Amino acid sequence: xxxxxxxxxxSALADPLRRDLVARLxxxxxxxxxxxxxxxxxxxxxxxxxxxxENAGLVSRGRDAQRRPAHLEAEVxxxxxxxxxxxxxxxxERYRRLDDVLASMPDDVVPIPPETAPPAAPVx
Amino acid sequence: xxxxxxxxxxSALADPLRRDLVARLxxxxxxxxxxxxxxxxxxxxxxxxxxxxENAGLVSRGRDAQRRPAHLEAEVxxxxxxxxxxxxxxxxERYRRLDDVLASMPDDVVPIPPETAPPAAPVx
DNA sequence: CAGTTGCACAACCCTACGGTTGATAACCGC
DNA sequence: GCGGTTATCAACCGTAGGGTTGTGCAACTG
Numbered sequence: 543x544x545x546x547x548x549x550x551x552x553s554a555l556a557d558p559l560r561r562d563l564v565a566r567l568x569x570x571x572x573x574x575x576x577x578x579x580x581x582x583x584x585x586x587x588x589x590x591x592x593x594x595x596e597n598a599g600l601v602s603r604g605r606d607a608q609r610r611p612a613h614l615e616a617e618v619x620x621x622x623x624x625x626x627x628x629x630x631x632x633x634x635e636r637y638r639r640l641d642d643v644l645a646s647m648p649d650d651v652v653p654i655p656p657e658t659a660p661p662a663a664p665v666x
Numbered sequence: 667x668x669x670x671x672x673x674x675x676x677s678a679l680a681d682p683l684r685r686d687l688v689a690r691l692x693x694x695x696x697x698x699x700x701x702x703x704x705x706x707x708x709x710x711x712x713x714x715x716x717x718x719x720e721n722a723g724l725v726s727r728g729r730d731a732q733r734r735p736a737h738l739e740a741e742v743x744x745x746x747x748x749x750x751x752x753x754x755x756x757x758x759e760r761y762r763r764l765d766d767v768l769a770s771m772p773d774d775v776v777p778i779p780p781e782t783a784p785p786a787a788p789v790x
Numbered sequence: 791c792a793g794t795t796g797c798a799c800a801a802c803c804c805t806a807c808g809g810t811t812g813a814t815a816a817c818c819g820c
Numbered sequence: 821g822c823g824g825t826t827a828t829c830a831a832c833c834g835t836a837g838g839g840t841t842g843t844g845c846a847a848c849t850g
Contacts (some may be wrong), residue, residue: 549682556677557808558670561749566754574827588811589828594807608817609828616757620752625685626743626750632692633740698797711839713798718837724831732796732847 543597559583564600567614572620576612613624654665667721675746678722683707685717688724691738698734 543552555561563577578588592612595601599618602609668674679685687701702712716736719725722744722746 544682546682547684552676552685553680556673556680556712558668558673559762561672561676564753568753568760570760574788575825578811583808585827586829587674590808593828608815610827614753614757616761617752619754623747623750626747628739629688629692629738636692636694637740639791650712661801677837681839699795707838708840709797710799710841714838717798732799 547599547618548625549619550598551600551618554600555596555622557591557594560589560595563591563595563612565589566613567601567612569612571604571613577612646665671723671742671745672749675724675742678718679746680722681715684719685691685787687712687715687719687736688738691725691736695728695735695737698736701736741779 544553555564559581563621564574566577570643571620574585574589574592575590581588592603602612602615614666618625648653668677679688683705690696690701698713698716701716702709705712715776716725716727720727724739726728726737726739738763
């Protein structure tokens, strides 16, 4: 298993069934058999998926006799959003600056193309 | 390749090298050889990674003679943040409600444990 | 034109992943 | 104690993923 928290988080959510488990656990804690019921996969498979989510820090397991109710942990979510937002902002900032540069350029350097007509022939 | 956009996005960012590519592309467009330079992997490997990012909609490719500069696309980022934020909020809301329930309960149903002392013996 | 650069495609190797079945442990309820 | 439930462990299987090398192609450069 990878030691990098972000790698664990992103690869944990890369599986549709695991994302579905997270979505259902957001509504409330649930046991393995409860979680496995809607799918046509074995209980062991769901147990494995839960382990992946647990290793990513997205889920913690309780204990109620034989049952091991799964509980969604919301604290790790910001780790992902922080990463994503960081580079989204950076990319958008770069885009904004490019806009400024283009706007400040004289029209003969960056000619403004007509709405639908083909580009004009170069001046001889 | 999976048709689900979220699966493509999350599994694209599940690889540390691909996350690093995204981070570097956030600073500015770059060619494949430029991107491959810092790592000790082949150029073809980086080309493959770029295609994964492209299929996820995170990267678009331009054309400058032989070069194919890669450009980071920021529009798809909200797809992930929306998913993450949705269930983070839901989990936190559930947590807040649980707090309310506990706070409204009489103390003999949910006894308030002392700070450090062991729990008191049951009343005879 | 000949040579070099920049990149993609194809075939292959190995490992990790998602799935299965079977066995096993722990805890009820009767 | 005995069956029944709940869940994990272990071994196995097929495929997708990340890596390599080799080849080929398009476009610049001398």
